[in-house]
Amino acid sequence: MPYESTLTVRYAETGIQGRLKPGMILNYFQDIASEHCAEMGVSALDLLPKNLAWVVYRYTLNIFRYPVWKESVYIKTWRYPANNLYELRQFDVLDEMGDLIITAKSSWILTRLDTKKPVRLKYNMPDDLMNGHQMPIENDFPAIPEQTEMKDSRSFLVRMHDLDFNRHVNNTVYVIWALESVPPETVGQCLPHEIAIQYQGDAVFGDHVTTFTQPFPEKSDRSYLHTIFHDGQGIPITRVMTKWQSIEAF
Numbered sequence: 001m002p003y004e005s006t007l008t009v010r011y012a013e014t015g016i017q018g019r020l021k022p023g024m025i026l027n028y029f030q031d032i033a034s035e036h037c038a039e040m041g042v043s044a045l046d047l048l049p050k051n052l053a054w055v056v057y058r059y060t061l062n063i064f065r066y067p068v069w070k071e072s073v074y075i076k077t078w079r080y081p082a083n084n085l086y087e088l089r090q091f092d093v094l095d096e097m098g099d100l101i102i103t104a105k106s107s108w109i110l111t112r113l114d115t116k117k118p119v120r121l122k123y124n125m126p127d128d129l130m131n132g133h134q135m136p137i138e139n140d141f142p143a144i145p146e147q148t149e150m151k152d153s154r155s156f157l158v159r160m161h162d163l164d165f166n167r168h169v170n171n172t173v174y175v176i177w178a179l180e181s182v183p184p185e186t187v188g189q190c191l192p193h194e195i196a197i198q199y200q201g202d203a204v205f206g207d208h209v210t211t212f213t214q215p216f217p218e219k220s221d222r223s224y225l226h227t228i229f230h231d232g233q234g235i236p237i238t239r240v241m242t243k244w245q246s247i248e249a250f
Contacts, residue, residue, distance in 0.1 A: 002078040003036035009071050019066035026172040029091050032077050044165045051113045056171045058107040058141045059197040065101040066250050080137040081121050088137040142196050144241045147225045149214040154181040158207040169203040178226035178240040181211040190244040201237030
């Protein structure tokens with residue numbers, strides 16, 4: 001069954017014109033997913049003594065309208081185990097009129113803390129979570145093209161504030177780094193309406209990372225590819241694709 005929650009947008013969570021910040025949307029999803037997992041007995045706190053942890057692999061968001069300060073939103077989420085390896089999770093956000101304003105899905109992998117290697121869900125999840133009649137979720141995350149240019153960049157230092165329960169950079173922070181690297185002329189006039197994310201590695205306190213951004217397709221001023229690297233290393237830790245619309249469109 002879907003897990004449901006109602007939230008009211010707080011002032012500290014808003015940005016341009018009192019709209020909910022894009023990063024806060026992911027924080028909302030993280031909170032409600034964690035609450036749902038706790039109810040099922042598979043939260044981060046429940047898994048820690050078992051040397052297990054959830055690691056996010058993919059995310060895709062479609063934002064039709066940004067909620068604003070003091071607005072109440074209704075969020076529902078449900079999960080679906082796919083191929084005994086991926087824990088898929090869907091999120092729908094509705095406004096007070098019942099209209100769908102944001103939809104998203106994510107893909108998670110259950111891993112061992114000591115080796116960081118994935119484990120099979122059926123051997124580590126309660127039977128009722130694997131054998132029940134879950135609502136299906138399509139594993140159809142969009143492909144994120146490889147960047148062809150590494151010219152425009154912005155660098156960041158990982159702070160303690162950026163860390164999560166397991167002392168790694170929280171998944172929301174990577175998206176914030178990507179959005180911060182978009183050219184000022186776009187950021188000042190637009191907001192993202194589509195975000196696709198593929199997590200390939202992690203960062204910890206004190207790391208230096210750099211986000212490289214390029215328009216996509218070539219010369220576009222509304223869509224971008226972003227690749228985040230540890231400084232001095234050639235292996236990406238996160239890849240992001242964003243599509244933007246004018247603020248008035250929301």
